[in-house]
Amino acid sequence: MKVLVTVTDVAVVDDEFEIDGLDVDERYLTYELNEWDDYAVEEAVQIAEDVTDVEVVTVTVGPERSEEVIRKALAKGADRAVRVWDDAIAERDLLDAETKAELLAAVAREEEPDLILSGVQSGDDSFAATGVTLAEKLGDEWAAVVNQLDLDQDEGLASVHRELEGGVDELTDVELPAVLTIQTGINEPRYASLRGIRQAQNKPLDVKSLEELGLDGSALESPLRWTATYEPESEGEATVFEGAPDETAGELAGVLRDEGVGQ
Amino acid sequence: MDFALSDEQKQVRDEVRHFANEEIVPVATEYDTEEKFPHDLVEQAAELGIVGANVPLEYGGVGYDYLTNILIVEELFAADPGIGLSISSAAFGADALVAFGTEEQKEKFLRPVAEGDAIMGSAISEPDVGSDVSSVATSAEKDGDEWVIDGNKMWITNGSVGDYFVVVCETDPDAEGRYNGFSQIIVESDRDGFSAEKITGKLGIRASDTAELLFDGVRVPEENLVGTRGAGFLQLMQFFDETRTAVAAQGVGIARGAAERALDYAQEREQFGQPISEFQAIQHKLADMHTQTEAARQLTYKSAWSVDHADDDLTQLASMAKEYASRVAVDVADEAVQIHGGAGYVNDFDVERFYRDAKITQIYEGTTEIQKNIIARELLGKGMV
Numbered sequence: 001m002k003v004l005v006t007v008t009d010v011a012v013v014d015d016e017f018e019i020d021g022l023d024v025d026e027r028y029l030t031y032e033l034n035e036w037d038d039y040a041v042e043e044a045v046q047i048a049e050d051v052t053d054v055e056v057v058t059v060t061v062g063p064e065r066s067e068e069v070i071r072k073a074l075a076k077g078a079d080r081a082v083r084v085w086d087d088a089i090a091e092r093d094l095l096d097a098e099t100k101a102e103l104l105a106a107v108a109r110e111e112e113p114d115l116i117l118s119g120v121q122s123g124d125d126s127f128a129a130t131g132v133t134l135a136e137k138l139g140d141e142w143a144a145v146v147n148q149l150d151l152d153q154d155e156g157l158a159s160v161h162r163e164l165e166g167g168v169d170e171l172t173d174v175e176l177p178a179v180l181t182i183q184t185g186i187n188e189p190r191y192a193s194l195r196g197i198r199q200a201q202n203k204p205l206d207v208k209s210l211e212e213l214g215l216d217g218s219a220l221e222s223p224l225r226w227t228a229t230y231e232p233e234s235e236g237e238a239t240v241f242e243g244a245p246d247e248t249a250g251e252l253a254g255v256l257r258d259e260g261v262g263q
Numbered sequence: 264m265d266f267a268l269s270d271e272q273k274q275v276r277d278e279v280r281h282f283a284n285e286e287i288v289p290v291a292t293e294y295d296t297e298e299k300f301p302h303d304l305v306e307q308a309a310e311l312g313i314v315g316a317n318v319p320l321e322y323g324g325v326g327y328d329y330l331t332n333i334l335i336v337e338e339l340f341a342a343d344p345g346i347g348l349s350i351s352s353a354a355f356g357a358d359a360l361v362a363f364g365t366e367e368q369k370e371k372f373l374r375p376v377a378e379g380d381a382i383m384g385s386a387i388s389e390p391d392v393g394s395d396v397s398s399v400a401t402s403a404e405k406d407g408d409e410w411v412i413d414g415n416k417m418w419i420t421n422g423s424v425g426d427y428f429v430v431v432c433e434t435d436p437d438a439e440g441r442y443n444g445f446s447q448i449i450v451e452s453d454r455d456g457f458s459a460e461k462i463t464g465k466l467g468i469r470a471s472d473t474a475e476l477l478f479d480g481v482r483v484p485e486e487n488l489v490g491t492r493g494a495g496f497l498q499l500m501q502f503f504d505e506t507r508t509a510v511a512a513q514g515v516g517i518a519r520g521a522a523e524r525a526l527d528y529a530q531e532r533e534q535f536g537q538p539i540s541e542f543q544a545i546q547h548k549l550a551d552m553h554t555q556t557e558a559a560r561q562l563t564y565k566s567a568w569s570v571d572h573a574d575d576d577l578t579q580l581a582s583m584a585k586e587y588a589s590r591v592a593v594d595v596a597d598e599a600v601q602i603h604g605g606a607g608y609v610n611d612f613d614v615e616r617f618y619r620d621a622k623i624t625q626i627y628e629g630t631t632e633i634q635k636n637i638i639a640r641e642l643l644g645k646g647m648v
Contacts, residue, residue: 071274192278194312194325201271 001054001153003044004113005078006104006131007037008060009069010124019229022093033069036119040182042189043149044117045077051153055079059107061100063090067205074200075192082107086209088217094226099219101133106213108138115158116179120145128181135179142179143172147186268334275327276334279313283342288613291343294470295616298463300424301346301470308350309379313339318357322369323377329505329570333512333563340516341523343613344620345470347516351509352420352471356385356429358502359447363490372427372449384421386430386450386476387499389414394633396431397441397496401478403432403448408485410434410448412456412478418627422474423461427451430478435493445495449487456481467620504577505570506628507585511563514588514624518556521592521599521617525552528603528612539602548602552595559588579641586634589624596621 009031017028041058048054056078060066063085070081084103089095108116116138118131135142147169148161162170163183174180192200210219239255241248268276286304294301308314317332318324339347354376360368375381392398401414412432419428430450438444450457456479465473490498526549529540539545566584569577599614600607607614625631 068270068274071270072278075274075278191282191311192274193310194275194278194316194327196312197271197274197278198325198327 001047001051001115002111002113003047003054003056004108004111004116005037005040005044005056005058005073006060006116006118006134007041007058007069007073008034008119008122009062009066010034010122012123019231022226022229024229031065031068033072034119034122036121036123036182036184037069037073038189039184039186040117040119041073041076041078042187043182045190046187047115047151048077048079051151057082057111057113059084059104059111061085061089061095061103070205071197071200072192074203074205075196076190077196078203080204081206082111083205083207084209084213085207086211088210088220092220094222094224096222096224097127097129097133098224099222100130101137102219103210103213103215104130104134105137106215106219107208108134110213112177114156114176115151116140116177118179118181120181120183131179131181138177138179140177140179141174142181143174144181145183146180147183149180149182149186272331272334275331276338278311279335279338280341282308282311282313283338283347287339287342287346291346291470291613291616292610295343295345296469296610298465298469300472301349302424304346305350305353305382306379309353309377312377313350314353314379315357315373315377318354318373318377319361322361322373324373329508330564330567333508333567336509336512337516337519337560337563340513341520343470343520344513344517344617344623345468347513348420348468348471351513352384353382355420356383358505359385359429359489359498360449362501363447363498365486367486368449368489375426381426382421382424384419384425384428386416386419386422386428388416388418390417390475392417394630396499397445399431399433399445401430401432402436403430403434403446405434405485406482409482410485410487412448412450412481412483414478416476416478418462419459419474419476421472422476423459424472425452425459428476429489430476431495431499434495438493442496444493445499446492447489447495447498448483449489450478450481450483454481454483466622467616468623503629504566504574504581507581507634508563508566508570510624510628511559511566511581511584511588514585514590514592514621515556515560515563517592517617517621517624518552518559518588518595521596521614521621522549522552522556524612524614524617525549525599525602528606528614532604532606545602548598552598555591556595559584559591563588576641579638582629582634582637582641585624585628586631586638589621589631592621592624 011029013024014028018025044056048056058073058078058081060070061084121128132142132144143160145163146160147163150159156176158174160172164170241251312325315324316327316335320326336351339350360373376383403410403412428450429447431445432448434446435444458477459474462473529545530538532539562584566580569580596618600618603612603614606612
């Protein structure tokens, strides 16, 4: 059995930052493994630990910088990694969900996994659509926002709980091959062990260009254009009460009463 | 010359930092206050390979070089020195087993430590033996195929929680030369006649276990001898350069932990209508603290690099790093409390603990005064005195 996990590094913006052109100035960005993907990797590794003969492969669309998070996934137990990148991709301002799914689908057609796990969304762009779009392109079954997964390999069935609004769980059986988008909290992601980090240095990490995936520049065409980025004006205001609790509690109660919150 | 860490070293550093911030920082005050040994955290750290990082792969460790080991020590101590020491000391004495132990000893004693199933310790100091290691009075006499051990060991890290100790004993009292006649012998804590009394009321590193060990006719099999009979002191000395470099890394970690907390606090705390970090007096303190910490780190890295690659100047470097980094730890923790003002004098903030924890780095593994003696001795080209 083969599990393909899509992973990405996400930009985390410092508290104080400046915008340079379309994006936040690189000086104010640090990169880390996307939180949702951390849970997806953990879920895949747990499947590999529970079921014999499972290969876990990660796939990333990203520049060389993203190898840091790929190595992290390998250190946690993934067997090998594929990274998609070339100059044509690097020139794009924006990789939308459609484009990313197109590239990931090309890898998936080569790898032919039984199960694809994707984070619900990436923490920086937050399209929350890549996984589902990927399923559509592959013609696979899919389930989004999965917070519990029971896999029946013999039946080729994934029984999932999907987290809906208002605390409602939907229980669905999904036939494999399938794409599941994984919600945080489905498991407890492990720390990478030092032994794992050491072994990860020797695990295969293949870099593939568009051409190697049998694609051309048309795969990058997108109807979306990134037009501007700006910092919205802050409209709220905070009142800080200082003093002893018995005084400040009274002041807070007064404000709540005036605003019509309390009776 | 290359000052950059490798990608792998950065990954190790970042993951240990992540572990330390998530698991150690939130409980540090509790373990300090209660003088409680962090069994669960030591076990968890061992499972992640943090305890046996430089134990060879074939005995369950990770086989990392000394510099990588030093990065780990800094991260643990920057989170909390007491719990940091509990974790990094769980393999105290392992170096002697790696270098001089038999295959059987390595399999029996190293693997459980690297895998988190056992805690070990190194027993050198005695009530009357501190800096003068060559006056060890704990005796081991051969009786048939057993060693019979009598005496006391003092200030032993992990003394009341350890499963076994590498104990420096006098085995040949008639040997000529003040450094001859000592041997390293493994003593398991479940042997008859062994007892340990936990020492409480320490100024700092209170999560770490410290005890007095009492040996009253303790019998261990002769195969518990580590290395060569009579060569114990020389075997021990081979690792002083490494253990001193490790204490230097502890100092760097403490200094960094205190300096980072002071930097954060200075930006939050407002007086006279502005954050105190806007005042030049505070800015200069912060600049000095971070500069000293970085200088101590570079000296420590060079000493660790020398352990791995070139031992020409190692003894001198290790003592320089240990003396300087421990002094920086004490000074930076002092300034961190000063920046916190009254808030730094109570344990609502971590710097109060760092201030107490820092001092031990100037005392154990050779006091500041001993380190200066060694540096001067190396400079003046004198032999061992």
